[in-house]
Amino acid sequence: MHEDLQKLMALQALDLEAKKLRDEMAALPKHVADLDTKAKAIAGQRAVVLDLIAKEEALRRRQESDVKDQQAKVAKGKQKIGNAINTVQVTAFEHEIAFAEKEISRLEEAELESMMRSEELDAQKTVADKALTAAESTHKSERERAIATIAADKIAVAAVDVQRTAQRATIGEDALSLYDRIAKAKGTGIAEALNQKCTACQMMLRPQRWNDIRERDHTEMTTCESCGRLLYYDPARDSPQRKTVTPERTESIAAQIVRGL
Incomplete structure (x- = not known):
């Protein structure tokens, strides 16, 4: 975080x-x-x-x-x-x-x-x-x-x-400016990411963004692509059944040829 x-x-x-x-x-x-x-x-x-x-x-x-x-x-x-x-x-x-x-x-x-x-x-x-x-x-x-x-x-x-x-006074100027801008437009500047959703607008997060937020060493300021709010993740509130979503990868043509030999 x-x-x-x-x-x-x-x-x-x-x-x-x-x-x-x-x-x-x-x-x-x-x-x-x-x-x-x-x-x-x-x-x-x-x-x-x-x-x-x-x-x-x-x-x-x-x-x-x-x-x-x-x-x-x-x-x-x-x-x-x-x-x-x-x-x-x-x-x-x-x-x-x-x-x-x-x-x-x-x-x-x-x-x-x-x-x-x-x-x-x-x-x-x-x-x-x-x-x-x-x-x-x-x-x-x-x-x-x-x-x-x-x-x-x-x-x-x-x-x-x-x-x-x-x-x-304890918050960095850039982060505070970003928060103020979002909060002025949306009413709130931050929302929790829970069960692969933004809890403010209820829109699903892309698998890669969801995985990034869940990473322990993730230190980026991440925003919801739908409402623009800053997102935070609390592992204690995440569903135990939900696993990390693995994004689908498209196999390259070269790999397909090699696999077919």
Whole structure:
């Protein structure tokens, strides 16, 4: 293994840890904002339900008032009948009473329908109350967790960055430049070669390249021909059944002639 490859492996582990911490710090505020948006949306839905409940209550108050007005007309009509001087007046007053009683029935039926709607709205309000309480509680707890996590992540990132700086100082300039270029393009600069594959892109390695990487005295910087990442090999992780691949060799024409004699 190249003398800088092991150092680059350690550097990549630090780079990935720093990236994970920074990604978490970037994601948490969005997560909290999404929870806040959700809680506000539930509050908005609850407000609609409350408005509908208030409208139904106002409607019933008007209906109750109208019923009383019609009941007063019925009572007044009955008094008029008692004072009527002929059948024509009696018939007219009876029509007024019948109309008022019919209107009372209509209003009472409408009032009953309103009460049924209010019962449904009250059930919706109960659900909305519970949902809003849960959403606000989740938002509050997640916000507190995010604040604590981000504070801890900032400290952790600072510590990792110190280690990264120290590690980079131990690596050769050419190897470090190569790693930085690959990592910038691919996200990672190094991948393990395992079972004749690059574990990053899962592409097979040519037999000769696989054999070269497996050689104990191999000190070259070897890259994956597919993704371009630097490759390393760990004998402890290799499949015990996998044997060194022997590349096929094409017999020369001269050898074929000699073998045929």
